[in-house]
Amino acid sequence: MTTYTRLYADADGESHFEDVEVELTLTDHAPPAPPLDLSSFTPATQFAFMSAPAGWSSDWHPSSDRNIFFVLTGEWEVTASDGEARRFPAGSVLRVEDTTGKGHSSRVVSRTESLAAVVRLPE
Secondary structure, three states: OEEEEEEEEOOOOOEEEEEEEEOOEEEOOOOOOOOEEEOOOOOOOEEEEEEEOOOOEOOOEOOOOOEEEEEEEOEEEEEEOOOOEEEEEOOOEEEEEOOOOOOEEEEEOOOOOEEEEEEEOOO
16 A cells, blocks of 8 residues: 545635555566566656756646656645645655646745656546
8 A cells, every 4th residue: 555645626626635545466567577566557648857946936826737746856845725735755746636726836845956757647
């Protein structure tokens, strides 16, 4: 079992965080390599890398697309429109789905730039 954070908009346009558990199953994924724990696959359309300098911040905005955001270096703080703020250090995974409504604000809180990998999900 592993967990990631989901950021989504409700029917009233408010964004919220949700912790999502993902089941991992011992799988013979790439023989002759030994079996390993693997989740089910989720369809994706594209990926990109994104870099933001230390101190970068945004005003409120909805996400441009549904995506999964993998923080590779640095640390982000994201605030949902319901007021909850969470930090995402290197190694964190955030599934961003608040493409409508008030959106969220975000900022790089580390003393160094942040590098992230962004995987776009189908609508």
